[in-house]
Amino acid sequence: METNKPLLKVESVSITFGGLKAVSDINIEINKSELIGLIGPNGAGKTTFFNLLTGVYEPTDGIILLDGKRINGLAPYQITRKGISRTFQNIRLFNELSVLDNVKVAYHSNAKHGIFSSMLRLPSHFKGEREMEKEAIDFLKIFNLDPYLYEKAKNLPYGQQRRLEIARALATKPSLLLLDEPAAGMNPQETEELMNLISFIREKFDLTILLIEHDMQLVMGVCKRIYVLDHGQLIAVGTPSEIQNNPKVIEAYLGEEVS
Structure with a gap:
């Protein structure tokens, strides 16, 4: 793969x-391992863009x-297998x-044992299920969710x-993770913990992340x-400092939040 x-x-x-x-005439480039933000007022087209x-x-x-x-024209499950996974504004x-089991469901998208071994209950099915469960438990430990393994x-x-x-989105082993307002409904302490989690998973899994968020601090x-x-139109791109001081962005969205 070309590095550039x-x-x-x-x-x-x-x-x-x-x-x-x-959404109108959008041009965006994201490089491997980048953590990129996508912001804008309600109705700007952000979630529509994720759906695209x-x-x-x-x-x-x-x-x-x-x-x-090229991935447009593929079904959602095919795009997931290609390496894009997402979360939703409203938790799903x-x-x-x-x-x-929530995480094991996601692991099944990359299961090594096939449908026939599952239908026929072959040894490879049970071996695959045991391996998947162990991997899912180890994975949930990373997110400090292992005390809740069997909780609904x-x-x-x-x-x-x-x-x-x-965690479930990451269990599909994506190369690109889309986070749709992950801090929605969180208090300041939870938001700070989320900031640390996002930075941690990007580094640990060498992920590329595109983040929709209204919380400007995050x-x-x-x-x-x-x-x-x-x-629906792209009006600016830049570093956080450049965005905070961009007149078009201030007028459209940030207002007094930039101070």
């Missing part, structure tokens, strides 16, 4: 709903390349399943549910570069 090739390249991507352009990256929507125009290969866990996901405190959702604290959307 971006992991994600979005070229002139637009999507139209009923004649209205929700993950195959929920297909662009009306433009190309999305992951590691140099399997509430009635245990913490352990719905019974976890809110901050721990957020951790579990991130964005400015962890992101090296930030893209700004407004009314």
